[in-house]
Amino acid sequence: MDLMMNLMPAAAEIFLLVMACLILIADLMIKQSGRLLTYVWVQFTLMGCALITVGTHDNIAVHAFNNMFVDDLMSDVLKLLTYLAMSMMLVYSRQYLTVRGLFTGEFMVLALFAMLGMMVMISASHFLTLYLGLELLSLSLYAIVALQRDSSVATEAAMKYFILGALASGLLLYGMSMLYGATGSLELDAVSNAIQSGEADQRLLVFGLAFVVSGLAFKLGVVPFHMWVPDVYHGAPTAMTMLIGSAPKLAAFAFVVRILVEGLQPLVQHWSGMLIILAIASMGLGNLTAIAQTNLKRMFAYSTIAHMGFMLLGLLSGGIEGYGAAMFYTVVYVLMSLGAFGMIMLMSREGFEADTLNDFKGLNQRSPWLAFLMLLLMFSMAGVPPTVGFYAKFSVLNAVVQSGHIWLAVVAVLFSLIGAFYYLRIVKLMYFDAPESHTPISVGQDTVLLMSLNSLGVLLLGLLPGGLMSICAVAVQQSLLLH
Amino acid sequence: MIFGLPVISVAIWLPIIFGILVLSTGDDKNAPLARILAMIGAVLGFLVTIPLYTGFAYDTSQMQFVELHDWISRFNIHYHLGVDGISVLFILLTAFFTPIVVLAGWLVIEKRVAQYMASFLIMSGVMIGVFAALDAILFYVFWEAMLIPMFLIIGIWGGQNRVYAAVKFFLYTLLGSLLMLVALIYLYNRSGGSFSILDFHQVAIPMTAQILIFIAFFFAFAVKVPMFPVHTWLPDAHVEAPTGGSVILAAIMLKVGAYGFLRFSVPIVPDASHQLAGVMIALSLIAVVYIGLVALAQSDMKKLVAYSSISHMGFVTLGIFIFNAYGMEGALLQMISHGFVSGALFLCVGVLYDRMHSRNIADYGGVANTMPVFAAFFMLFAMANSGLPGTSGFVGEFTVILGAMKANFWYAFAASTTLVFGAAYTLWMYKRVIFGAVANSHVAELTDLTLREKVIMAILAVTVLGMGLYPLPFSEIMHASVNDLLVHVAHSKLP
Numbered sequence: 001m002d003l004m005m006n007l008m009p010a011a012a013e014i015f016l017l018v019m020a021c022l023i024l025i026a027d028l029m030i031k032q033s034g035r036l037l038t039y040v041w042v043q044f045t046l047m048g049c050a051l052i053t054v055g056t057h058d059n060i061a062v063h064a065f066n067n068m069f070v071d072d073l074m075s076d077v078l079k080l081l082t083y084l085a086m087s088m089m090l091v092y093s094r095q096y097l098t099v100r101g102l103f104t105g106e107f108m109v110l111a112l113f114a115m116l117g118m119m120v121m122i123s124a125s126h127f128l129t130l131y132l133g134l135e136l137l138s139l140s141l142y143a144i145v146a147l148q149r150d151s152s153v154a155t156e157a158a159m160k161y162f163i164l165g166a167l168a169s170g171l172l173l174y175g176m177s178m179l180y181g182a183t184g185s186l187e188l189d190a191v192s193n194a195i196q197s198g199e200a201d202q203r204l205l206v207f208g209l210a211f212v213v214s215g216l217a218f219k220l221g222v223v224p225f226h227m228w229v230p231d232v233y234h235g236a237p238t239a240m241t242m243l244i245g246s247a248p249k250l251a252a253f254a255f256v257v258r259i260l261v262e263g264l265q266p267l268v269q270h271w272s273g274m275l276i277i278l279a280i281a282s283m284g285l286g287n288l289t290a291i292a293q294t295n296l297k298r299m300f301a302y303s304t305i306a307h308m309g310f311m312l313l314g315l316l317s318g319g320i321e322g323y324g325a326a327m328f329y330t331v332v333y334v335l336m337s338l339g340a341f342g343m344i345m346l347m348s349r350e351g352f353e354a355d356t357l358n359d360f361k362g363l364n365q366r367s368p369w370l371a372f373l374m375l376l377l378m379f380s381m382a383g384v385p386p387t388v389g390f391y392a393k394f395s396v397l398n399a400v401v402q403s404g405h406i407w408l409a410v411v412a413v414l415f416s417l418i419g420a421f422y423y424l425r426i427v428k429l430m431y432f433d434a435p436e437s438h439t440p441i442s443v444g445q446d447t448v449l450l451m452s453l454n455s456l457g458v459l460l461l462g463l464l465p466g467g468l469m470s471i472c473a474v475a476v477q478q479s480l481l482l483h
Numbered sequence: 484m485i486f487g488l489p490v491i492s493v494a495i496w497l498p499i500i501f502g503i504l505v506l507s508t509g510d511d512k513n514a515p516l517a518r519i520l521a522m523i524g525a526v527l528g529f530l531v532t533i534p535l536y537t538g539f540a541y542d543t544s545q546m547q548f549v550e551l552h553d554w555i556s557r558f559n560i561h562y563h564l565g566v567d568g569i570s571v572l573f574i575l576l577t578a579f580f581t582p583i584v585v586l587a588g589w590l591v592i593e594k595r596v597a598q599y600m601a602s603f604l605i606m607s608g609v610m611i612g613v614f615a616a617l618d619a620i621l622f623y624v625f626w627e628a629m630l631i632p633m634f635l636i637i638g639i640w641g642g643q644n645r646v647y648a649a650v651k652f653f654l655y656t657l658l659g660s661l662l663m664l665v666a667l668i669y670l671y672n673r674s675g676g677s678f679s680i681l682d683f684h685q686v687a688i689p690m691t692a693q694i695l696i697f698i699a700f701f702f703a704f705a706v707k708v709p710m711f712p713v714h715t716w717l718p719d720a721h722v723e724a725p726t727g728g729s730v731i732l733a734a735i736m737l738k739v740g741a742y743g744f745l746r747f748s749v750p751i752v753p754d755a756s757h758q759l760a761g762v763m764i765a766l767s768l769i770a771v772v773y774i775g776l777v778a779l780a781q782s783d784m785k786k787l788v789a790y791s792s793i794s795h796m797g798f799v800t801l802g803i804f805i806f807n808a809y810g811m812e813g814a815l816l817q818m819i820s821h822g823f824v825s826g827a828l829f830l831c832v833g834v835l836y837d838r839m840h841s842r843n844i845a846d847y848g849g850v851a852n853t854m855p856v857f858a859a860f861f862m863l864f865a866m867a868n869s870g871l872p873g874t875s876g877f878v879g880e881f882t883v884i885l886g887a888m889k890a891n892f893w894y895a896f897a898a899s900t901t902l903v904f905g906a907a908y909t910l911w912m913y914k915r916v917i918f919g920a921v922a923n924s925h926v927a928e929l930t931d932l933t934l935r936e937k938v939i940m941a942i943l944a945v946t947v948l949g950m951g952l953y954p955l956p957f958s959e960i961m962h963a964s965v966n967d968l969l970v971h972v973a974h975s976k977l978p
Contacts, residue, residue: 384657385627390624394620394664398668401668402672410662413662413664413665416661424634431638432646469558
């Protein structure tokens with residue numbers, strides 16, 4: 001009975017682990033021509049996870065495994081979005097990977113393990129669980145980036161990713177060990193209480209905090225710990241870039257919130273100052289450097305850096321407003337980046353990567369519908385209404401103003417203005433320039449349908465953003481502020 | 484109500500829905516269908532706004548035709564629409580110009596017709612939304628959404644340097660808008676969680692904050708007006724935009740900025756407005772005098788009309804910031820008149836450009852010999868632009884000068900110079916283009932207006948003359964709202 005009480009909150013993770021292992025074995029028997037079977041199986045696994053997560057949902061937060069694991073509304077919402085993002089990623093990349101010979105069982109199984117890591121991160125309430133989830137995610141991603149063995153660029157990217165990722169993990173562990181030394185616990189609630197009691201050594205705490213924040217900044221890819229982002233985004237095959245750039249951001253959000261808000265809330269005056277610096281530097285460097293890029297994937301890498309900086313603004317503002325806004329921003333960002341990378345894959349074909357700016361020239365003449373969808377995504381990334389990107393920026397700015405940092409809001413909008421320039425340039429290329437190639441864009445119906453749903457979703461959520469905003473706010477409120 | 488539907492919503496969404504329909508006709512094989520659909524949408528779009536005028540109650544400054552629904556309840560944002568004496572005429576003006584630009588681009592636009600027509604229809608709906616929105620976020624959404632179709636119109640169908648102009652236009656206006664957004668969020672928190680513009684009017688705000696908010700609004704609205712010294716995007720945008728784009732820019736989009744001053748800056752931060760009125764008046768007079776002189780030096784017809792627009796809009800901001808009834812009503816009348824006149828002038832330049840593919844004044848001369856009917860229409864609009872009594876141009880300028888005279892003799896003096904400069908640059912251009920001997924063989928081959936062009940010109944000529952001879956229908960509708968605004972502004976909002 002006691003065991004079941006512990007297992008139930010983690011039912012989705014257990015199911016996923018079992019399925020991933022089964023797929024790993026079964027896939028050995030499947031010939032390359034039958035790989036579609038594995039694909040369908042993976043999609044059904046994701047669906048099964050979603051059903052289990054919804055089915056085991058409880059209105060109160062349930063702790064399991066001696067408080068190492070928590071199942072609350074925020075984790076459920078984030079997990080469901082993670083499944084969705086992974087499922088969309090697989091649909092987008094199927095054709096792209098097939099023509100490149102990368103549509104293999106390993107890819108799908110590694111993706112599932114990466115997702116398991118994300119789910120553990122999302123549900124962790126203990127430094128060790130957090131770290132375990134993070135490593136499971138990271139190691140799977142390193143392998144996925146390196147999957148294209150004969151590509152030197154991809155191998156280089158994987159190497160960089162691995163070394164810098166290992167460094168970041170080291171920083172994080174070092175910081176955690178100091179926090180453990182100061183508070184005598186690894187459990188987030190206990191750490192928080194110990195700090196609150198005032199008995200812990202303040203100097204040691206702040207020292208540990210600095211390392212933890214550096215580690216988190218590495219994982220989020222914010223300046224000055226961003227060096228791996230452009231290289232990995234650029235070097236990895238686009239499907240892998242999409243995998244790295246989408247769902248893990250949701251897990252990273254949960255990771256940061258769990259550590260900083262649940263565990264280290266009493267140190268808020270210390271870490272909010274650090275986050276201000278990280279946020280401003282990221283928005284500045286990300287947006288300015290993106291302008292100089294000619295490679296689309298690199299440009300999106302820098303744009304990610306800027307977006308993550310903007311998201312941090314929400315976190316450092318605090319309160320339900322701030323955390324809710326940061327969560328909403330992350331969710332919206334994931335939706336937009338799925339669409340953007342999806343578009344790059346859609347335009348690519350055998351032996352050709354549509355990853356430079358020039359490849360988008362004159363898209364309006366080649367395919368007005370795709371151009372329109374990309375237009376929506378770009379205006380959304382720039383934060384122009386009536387797309388949902390505007391509300392993401394709006395809710396973060398609102399939180400910033402409410403916390404009294406009006407100057408920070410002004411800085412943020414000025415950097416957004418700079419950011420608007422390079423998104424606008426893509427629209428310019430698509431609509432104002434003549435196409436360089438007239439090769440017809442041949443893509444599967446499923447991809448185009450998903451692309452349309454994705455972009456129109458950005459527009460529709462922009463017209464009616466209230467629901468998603470409320471879900472984020474309620475989730476954050478229930479998970480963070482009631483304990 | 485039209486068939487049980489709320490009037491303003493129909494006026495906003497009908498053109499947008501038609502725009503989407505036009506878009507769905509696809510590529511240029513279906514161009515005739517796209518044109519006809521666009522025309523139906525534009526005309527219907529105008530017809531549905533007429534109840535706003537006929538059903539308008541003149542004796543109240545309250546909002547009318549109000550629609551109020553929840554939209555984003557988490558931030559207390561509402562779908563809140565309504566009109567008063569200040570905004571109602573602009574909605575009609577916007578809807579009035581949409582069929583005209585559709586007609587003006589009828590055969591001239593040959594590539595991607597559906598996208599062109601759809602952009603104008605969607606923009607028409609969105610601009611009506613800007614004038615009717617009573618919720619700050621709803622206003623902001625319409626305000627920004629307006630940029631997207633205009634950006635595409637300039638960039639796709641514009642002239643040589645269109646890309647530069649389109650990007651400049653977009654970034655310039657976005658800068659102002661984003662600062663305004665921060666100000667709106669501040670006001671939201673200050674007002675205790677309401678985004679209603681009417682609530683903003685009642686919030687007490689300390690002086691420093693008022694000044695900062697005024698500056699943020701100034702960036703947003705002054706760029707759109709455009710006021711000196713943030714006007715430099717306008718000549719570029721106008722010159723590069725296709726004729727229809729220039730018409731909408733001049734006739735409607737510039738008015739959005741001045742409308743913003745009236746709806747936001749002046750009533751929300753009245754103390755800062757009074758404090759900074761001197762600066763605003765100075766900038767307005769610089770626009771009137773200096774930009775008037777700049778217009779005199781232009782060799783490009785479209786640029787000349789663009790500079791003349793800036794100069795005339797200087798009258799509008801002057802009228803607003805002298806804070807008396809003459810000034811403010813004059814400003815509103817000037818905005819409407821300028822819409823008709825500048826729209827008409829851009830169409831005239833467009834008529835010549837379509838035939839000669841040149842906007843250079845030096846390439847013309849003696850056009851009256853080959854295009855007599857056109858010369859007559861052009862004459863009327865040129866006169867209206869120089870403020871000849873009997874045309875609409877006179878009404879607004881005269882009223883603003885009257886108001887300026889009440890405030891300070893020298894304001895009025897400086898403003899009146901426009902009657903000289905305006906006449907000088909407009910008529911001098913007219914003389915060089917229209918009169919004289921036939922300049923070259925191209926001019927000799929010109930053909931006079933087609934029926935389509937005659938219809939457009941005739942409609943505008945009637946409105947310009949009508950408003951000039953009998954301005955009462957335009958002015959009486961705004962009395963109550965303007966007086967109420969002035970009373971409101973006279974009270975300090977310092978806490």
